[in-house]
Amino acid sequence: MPEYINAVCQDCGHRRPFVLQEITCPRCGGEFAEAEYGLDAREGLLAEWRNRDIGLRRFGALLPLRDPDHMVTLGEGDTPLIPLNHLGQLLGHPRLFAKDERQSPTASFKDRQAALAVSAMKEAGLTEAVVSSTGNVAIAYAAYCARAGIRLTAFLTPTVPAEKMRECALYGAHIIKATTTYDASKKLAARFAEERGLYYDRGLRSIPSLESMKTIVFEVAEQLAALDRRSDAPRYVAPDWYVQSISGGLGPVGAGKAFRELFDLGLTDRLPKLAGVQVDGCAPMVTSFARGLSVAEPVHEPRTRVSTLATGEPGRAYQRIKNYIDTHGGSLIAVSDEDGFRAMHQLAKLEGLSMEPGAAVAFAGVIKLIRNGVIKPDETVVINCTGHTFPVEPEVLGQQWWRDWETIDTPAQTGSLAAAPETEGMPAALSRIDVRVRSIAILEDNADSARLLRRVLQAHSDYVIHEATDGIAGLELIRQRQPDLVILDLMMPGLDGFGVLDALRADEALRGIPVIVVTARSLSSEERQRLASQAGAVWHKGEFLDDDLLVEVERVLR
Ligand SMILES: *Cc1c(COP(=O)(O)O)cnc(C)c1O
Numbered sequence: 001m002p003e004y005i006n007a008v009c010q011d012c013g014h015r016r017p018f019v020l021q022e023i024t025c026p027r028c029g030g031e032f033a034e035a036e037y038g039l040d041a042r043e044g045l046l047a048e049w050r051n052r053d054i055g056l057r058r059f060g061a062l063l064p065l066r067d068p069d070h071m072v073t074l075g076e077g078d079t080p081l082i083p084l085n086h087l088g089q090l091l092g093h094p095r096l097f098a099k100d101e102r103q104s105p106t107a108s109f110k111d112r113q114a115a116l117a118v119s120a121m122k123e124a125g126l127t128e129a130v131v132s133s134t135g136n137v138a139i140a141y142a143a144y145c146a147r148a149g150i151r152l153t154a155f156l157t158p159t160v161p162a163e164k165m166r167e168c169a170l171y172g173a174h175i176i177k178a179t180t181t182y183d184a185s186k187k188l189a190a191r192f193a194e195e196r197g198l199y200y201d202r203g204l205r206s207i208p209s210l211e212s213m214k215t216i217v218f219e220v221a222e223q224l225a226a227l228d229r230r231s232d233a234p235r236y237v238a239p240d241w242y243v244q245s246i247s248g249g250l251g252p253v254g255a256g257k258a259f260r261e262l263f264d265l266g267l268t269d270r271l272p273k274l275a276g277v278q279v280d281g282c283a284p285m286v287t288s289f290a291r292g293l294s295v296a297e298p299v300h301e302p303r304t305r306v307s308t309l310a311t312g313e314p315g316r317a318y319q320r321i322k323n324y325i326d327t328h329g330g331s332l333i334a335v336s337d338e339d340g341f342r343a344m345h346q347l348a349k350l351e352g353l354s355m356e357p358g359a360a361v362a363f364a365g366v367i368k369l370i371r372n373g374v375i376k377p378d379e380t381v382v383i384n385c386t387g388h389t390f391p392v393e394p395e396v397l398g399q400q401w402w403r404d405w406e407t408i409d410t411p412a413q414t415g416s417l418a419a420a421p422e423t424e425g426m427p428a429a430l431s432r433i434d435v436r437v438r439s440i441a442i443l444e445d446n447a448d449s450a451r452l453l454r455r456v457l458q459a460h461s462d463y464v465i466h467e468a469t470d471g472i473a474g475l476e477l478i479r480q481r482q483p484d485l486v487i488l489d490l491m492m493p494g495l496d497g498f499g500v501l502d503a504l505r506a507d508e509a510l511r512g513i514p515v516i517v518v519t520a521r522s523l524s525s526e527e528r529q530r531l532a533s534q535a536g537a538v539w540h541k542g543e544f545l546d547d548d549l550l551v552e553v554e555r556v557l558r
């Protein structure tokens with residue numbers, strides 16, 4: 001619990017005690033204020049940690065709630081920080097982490113915002129509220145308002161998937177579907193609230209909404225610190241990069257404030273670089289930043305299938321994010337919708353993280369920043385995995401993602417699950433799989449690399465994979481199995497990759513089998529020449545993505 005809570009006007013610096021409904025500054029009329037807490041925030045934070053408070057309450061010394069017992073909670077916060085081992089291995093960046101906000105009560109990081117904002121509404125004695133949303137804010141607020149007994153009216157645009165609207169309605173929210181852009185629907189919501197004297201939660205103008213976003217960063221800093229097992233390890237550690245996909249920008253603004261607070265309280269030794277990722281069809285912050293504008297130029301007609309990120313008018317959030325990046329470093333970049341969908345599939349298949357496209361865009365951004373050399377291999381990168389895909393499943397997978405048992409030997413065909421035959425058909429279908437598909441031998445002594453290669457190949461197609469961990473056993477395996485393709489590591493115990501290649505080329509029966517070399521080591525020019533005549537392709541570990549390899553495999557197999 002803070003000693004006091006002030007609202008400090010961002011335009012004139014005027015300080016006043018924080019009152020939820022008082023948005024405008026009495027001195028200058030400005031609508032943006034920042035929370036400021038009692039001087040003993042550091043002690044408070046550490047004390048609340050020692051008291052073993054859980055969830056957001058642990059950070060109560062830096063949150064705008066006067067009585068922690070007013071907290072409306074569904075168990076939000078304390079989401080895991082997940083190392084991205086496979087993606088990191090593919091890209092040669094071992095220190096990539098996802099902050100897994102999908103594991104929030106309504107499956108997005110908006111639950112933190114809803115928890116704190118609805119708690120503050122309850123503390124202020126409100127019984128009705130209005131929000132506008134690209135989907136997830138409405139779902140989260142609807143759930144928390146249900147618990148707090150607050151009647152919620154949510155303004156949504158028609159681009160919000162029907163599944164999300166239904167979810168929101170299920171919690172008892174009143175939904176108004178405005179057939180306009182998201183930015184226009186915000187204006188309608190504001191008018192609606194004003195005419196009825198209702199509280200309208202407007203993101204960055206709402207102190208609890210902004211402050212809630214800090215809790216992601218506080219947790220990340222605790223979790224990175226916990227990776228250091230020494231007894232004198234610090235309590236909080238900041239990453240080198242913090243990355244989020246951006247719509248309105250509330251999350252990154254809150255994250256920036258949290259990093260600054262931890263640093264100012266002497267709890268961390270650095271402020272990380274901040275990366276914000278938008279989609280090409282709605283990237284006002286990215287294009288304004290590239291042009292050095294101090295006020296963002298809006299995108300009036302967002303063109304993207306990633307509806308979560310369709311905020312065309314960034315307003316004040318842009319200035320705050322630009323300020324942070326100008327001072328502490330970072331990047332604002334855009335990726336295509338397709339890059340986002342591609343990253344969604346990659347993270348699901350490589351790491352077991354099924355996220356909505358709006359979240360995957362951040363990962364596509366990281367891949368791009370790594371490839372451009374902006375993010376360095378030794379840097380610690382935390383990516384906010386902002387939301388789960390399940391509310392939008394039909395949207396992201398298309399209609400044809402399963403295969404019918406009956407048509408399993410003609411892989412291109414798809415069909416309906418309802419048409420699955422009785423069990424007696426299944427063994428027959430299963431037995432057909434093995435004889436039909438192509439087989440690949442992986443010769444690799446490093447278990448992690450072998451697992452990753454197997455994972456990449458099996459996630460995308462019905463290859464039969466054979467594996468050996470040294471050259472001698474590998475040659476024997478190739479003689480027995482006669483695979484359609486060999487993926488070969490160069491450095492192996494016993495017979496190395498060069499030895500295997502020589503043996504294959506000397507053998508009449510094996511000479512025609514194509515080989516892809518995957519190696520961790522840099523090659524001399526003689527070695528490169530030698531491989532050029534013997535191998536179909538040479539790939540360097542840590543420098544390619546899963547689908548690059550798949551394209552190559554398909555090309556060589558053809
Ligand atoms: C809201 C949201 C975003 C964008 O966050 P902002 O901080 O509002 O820019 C990204 N991903 C998901 C899943 C979201 O719900």
Ligand SMILES: [Zn+2]
Pocket residue numbers: 009010011012013014025026027028029030
């Ligand atoms: Zn003011």
